[in-house]
Structure formats: C-alpha cells, structure tokens
Amino acid sequence: MVWLGPLLLLPNLFLASHVGAAVDLTLLADLRLVEPRRFFLTCVSGEAGPGRGADAWAPPLLLEKDDRIVRTPRPAQPPHLVRNGSRRITLRGFSQPSDLVGVFSCVGGAGRTRVLYVHNSPGAHLLPDKVTHTVNKGDTAVLAALVHKEKQTDVIWKSNGSYFYTLDWHEAQDGRFLLQLPNVQPPSSGIYSATYLEASPLGSAFFRLIVRGCGAGxxxxxxxxxxxxxxxxxxxxxxxxxxxxxxxxxxxxxxxxxxxxxxxxxxxxxxxxxxxxxxxxxxxxxxxxxxxxxxxxxxxxxxxxxxxxxxxxxxxxxxxxxxxxxxxxxxxxxxxxxxxxxxxxxxxxxxxxxxxxxxxxxxxxxxxxxxxxxxxxxxx
Known part of the structure; x- marks a missing residue:
C-alpha cells in the first residue's frame, strides 16, 4: 500500500453541476450484454417539463462520451442515439470492446446536472474494487486495483490522465494494488487509473473519486x-x-x-x-x-x-x-x-x-x- 500526503491537483473537470433540489436523473449501463453492438447506455429523467404533458418544454437529455482523459480510437461506426421523448435517451451500436472503455455522461434537468459513468473492460489486466468511491472532506480514500491478469511489471497510477505514482509489482497485497489518499479535499475528486507499465491503457482499472465538500454528517x-x-x-x-x-x-x-x-x-x-x-x-x-x-x-x-x-x-x-x-x-x-x-x-x-x-x-x-x-x- 502507498500512503500519499494531501493532494493538490489541477482543477477538476468531472464534478456534476447541482442547482437547487436533487435532480431525478439516472444513467443505466447494461452489463449483461457482452457483445459491443448489443451493449447500451440509457439516460432516464424523472423530471417533468413545465408545460402540459410530461415532456412539454423539458430540456432535451444529452448522452455522450468524454475523451478528455480516457482516449480510445474513434469507432469505425459511431454509436447511434435512440430518443423516447425528452425523458429517455439510449446510446447503442458500439463496434468493438475498445469503444466502450472510458467516461460517459448524461446531462439533464433544469440545472443541467451531469451524471458520470466510467466503463472498464471486463478483460482488463486490472479491475477496480468499486467504480465509484464517495468520501467526505478530510477522509482517507483507498482505491484498490484488483489483479485480473497478472504481469510482473510496475503499476502506474494516474489522476485525471496525469502521472501520479508508481508501485512496484512486488507491492501487491492479496492480489490488489492499493492507493491510499489521506485527508482528501474536493479538488482531489476525479478519474483515477491503475495500469501495468507498458501495457495498453484499455487494460487499466478506472475509478471515479467523489469528495463531498463537507465532513461526515x-x-x-x-x-x-x-x-x-x-x-x-x-x-x-x-x-x-x-x-x-x-x-x-x-x-x-x-x-x-x-x-x-x-x-x-x-x-x-x-x-x-x-x-x-x-x-x-x-x-x-x-x-x-x-x-x-x-x-x-x-x-x-x-x-x-x-x-x-x-x-x-x-x-x-x-x-x-x-x-x-x-x-x-x-x-x-x-x-x-x-x-x-x-x-x-x-x-x-x-x-x-x-x-x-x-x-x-x-x-x-x-x-x-x-x-x-x-x-x-x-x-x-
């Protein structure tokens, strides 16, 4: 396990906006379908529009992939969107497994709340213990990359796409590489990854760390x-x-x-x-x-x-x-x-x-x- 001091990171681009009351917005990822073409993401909003009828004048939902941190080759055929009114939208038709790896987002609601999902390859060398870690300000965050396919090489940790730390392959504990972050603050939030040295980024374990702006309770x-x-x-x-x-x-x-x-x-x-x-x-x-x-x-x-x-x-x-x-x-x-x-x-x-x-x-x-x-x- 590695213990790192308080973090000072670049401004985080991956926090959801939040205006007023909680927005009823859900991003669903269907992990049952292993074939890329059958895999789909669906964004569902429970927010009703201000006019008559559930969909009247409601701002349209957006469902997109964010390539600023996890960059993958552009798909041979772009996936297509299927919209059911203004309260449900589905992205499907991925051409290969690499198209799925990365950060996806759903944007909806009057305040344009952004909900994020990080998709890991099921065949990756390393897998996250949890896709999302939510902690309080001042807590100790522990990210665990589980060894799925062992390689006797060092592991590189990145934060928001930038080099963060290196662990020797001997430092694995019970089949996992641990990154321990004490006294985390909101700027520490973002996308973290663990990758074997010189291995494909597609084999990485991707995490999302969310740090609440206050202490517990x-x-x-x-x-x-x-x-x-x-x-x-x-x-x-x-x-x-x-x-x-x-x-x-x-x-x-x-x-x-x-x-x-x-x-x-x-x-x-x-x-x-x-x-x-x-x-x-x-x-x-x-x-x-x-x-x-x-x-x-x-x-x-x-x-x-x-x-x-x-x-x-x-x-x-x-x-x-x-x-x-x-x-x-x-x-x-x-x-x-x-x-x-x-x-x-x-x-x-x-x-x-x-x-x-x-x-x-x-x-x-x-x-x-x-x-x-x-x-x-x-x-x-």
Whole structure:
C-alpha cells in the first residue's frame, strides 16, 4: 500500500453541476450484454417539463462520451442515439470492446446536472474494487486495483490522465494494488487509473473519486448544518442537505424501499427485460456516484446478495428482530404486529410515535453520512 500526503491537483473537470433540489436523473449501463453492438447506455429523467404533458418544454437529455482523459480510437461506426421523448435517451451500436472503455455522461434537468459513468473492460489486466468511491472532506480514500491478469511489471497510477505514482509489482497485497489518499479535499475528486507499465491503457482499472465538500454528517456553505441521517446507503448532498437515495429506495431519508425492479426518486421507473435490475449499473447525481441496483453486487452486477445482506451492491446488513426475515431488495420483512427498520417496534410501542420516517415501507410510488451499523457507513 502507498500512503500519499494531501493532494493538490489541477482543477477538476468531472464534478456534476447541482442547482437547487436533487435532480431525478439516472444513467443505466447494461452489463449483461457482452457483445459491443448489443451493449447500451440509457439516460432516464424523472423530471417533468413545465408545460402540459410530461415532456412539454423539458430540456432535451444529452448522452455522450468524454475523451478528455480516457482516449480510445474513434469507432469505425459511431454509436447511434435512440430518443423516447425528452425523458429517455439510449446510446447503442458500439463496434468493438475498445469503444466502450472510458467516461460517459448524461446531462439533464433544469440545472443541467451531469451524471458520470466510467466503463472498464471486463478483460482488463486490472479491475477496480468499486467504480465509484464517495468520501467526505478530510477522509482517507483507498482505491484498490484488483489483479485480473497478472504481469510482473510496475503499476502506474494516474489522476485525471496525469502521472501520479508508481508501485512496484512486488507491492501487491492479496492480489490488489492499493492507493491510499489521506485527508482528501474536493479538488482531489476525479478519474483515477491503475495500469501495468507498458501495457495498453484499455487494460487499466478506472475509478471515479467523489469528495463531498463537507465532513461526515455536515452540509452547507460553511458545513455547519447537520445532515438528516440518510438511510440505506443514501448520501447527503453537501450543498443542500438532501439525501440522494440509492437505486431501489425513496423518501426524504431514503427510508422506503421500492418494489423489486423499480428505481427513480418516486420508484416510477422499471428495469428493462425479464431479469429485473440484474446486470445493470446505476449512476446517480453526485455525490452518490454509481452502484449495482438493490439486491445485486459484483463487477457486472450479476451476483445476488448473500443471505443477510441487501440493498445496492449488497452493502447493507439485516439485523432483523422478532421473527423478521431479510429480503435482499428491501431489508427486514416483519411479521404481523411488528415494524421498523429491524422489526423492533410493536403496535403497542408505536402508539404516540410520530416518527414515520423510521418505519420500513415498500412502495410502488413511493453511503457516505450517519446511518446505523446495519445500514452501512454512509458519507452522510
């Protein structure tokens, strides 16, 4: 592992803009399809236009590839866009695997929020432990490049396309190369990569690091305001204090679970195909980043949660009481007469309890920051 001091980087070009309330914008990457021509990216907006009808006068979505950092040869045939109104757009028709590697973005919403996705080659020499790492200001960020195809050469780390650090190949620990960044600050955010020396950049592990502008549990211009305590891996936005909920959860504090296969701020969207959200990566506005859908994990989001775990990337652990059972999509399912996050509340104890936000619900419509141990370790 390498330990680096505080970072001073060039101005970061890869932070999402954010104006006002959280924008309902999702970038979906379909990892189920290994053939480049069948692979697709879809940008979905839940934002309604100001005029009559859902799409009236809504600004059009943009879906594009950003070659400023991860440069790949231009595809023989440019992929084509398919638009369904102003609230959904799909990019498909890639000609070869190298066309897919790199940074893609979806732009939408009144404030033109930009949602980013970094695609790694499944056959790369090195793979990221997580595509997105979201941390708080002042935290220690640890990026782990997993050895997929071993080469006995040094590993070059880059930040936003520029040389950053070199690790000797002997420094791999348990099949991974670690980059540890203490006391990270917002300018440290950006695209990081780990590549074997003299190997093709297409074989790199690409990461995105998001550093919230405040410490854990805080938000606001001076970071003096307290976050609401986002549940189920939701992330507190450092500018407005709102919870950006993981795919599959909704509510002011992300307290409600959508029904299986649903996503969006109001659970209004449904995963395509008969496999539900299996094999899909979901990217949401910063500071959330990207993850598998609720109930799934792994590099291609095709592995079901192990028993006792649930939520996006299966990061959450059930601690069900009073006969409750763990559902990998929503958490504890309580027997009659009990409710709450862990089925810890009975009908009798609930009398006079006005805190409806702590009750677990499943609704059709309906990570980093201060949750309990069973909810993972959110950045706020």
């Amino acid at each position: 805080r938000w606001g211009p001076d970071c003096t305001k307290e976050c609401p305590g986002c549940l189920h891996g939701g992330v507190c936005h450092d500018l407005d204090g709102e919870c950006v909920c993981p795919p599959g959860f909704t509510g002011t504090r992300c307290e409600q679970a959508c029904r299986e296969g649903r996503f969006g701020q109001s659970c209004q969207e449904q995963c395509p195909g008969t496999s539900g959200c299996r094999g899909l990566t979901f990217c949401l506005p910063d500071p959330y980043g990207c993850s598998c859908g609720s109930g799934w994990r792994g590099h291609q989001c095709q592995e079901a949660c192990t028993p006792g775990h649930f939520g996006a990337d299966c990061r959450l652990q059930c601690q069900c009481q009073n006969g409750g059972t763990c559902d990998r999509f929503s958490g504890c399912v309580c027997p009659s007469g009990w409710h709450g996050m862990h089925c810890e509340k009975s009908a009798l104890s609930d009398r006079g309890d006005g805190d409806a936000s702590a009750k677990m619900q499943v609704t059709d419509q309906g990570h980093p920051g201060g949750a309990s141990a069973s909810q993972g370790a959110p950045a706020c």
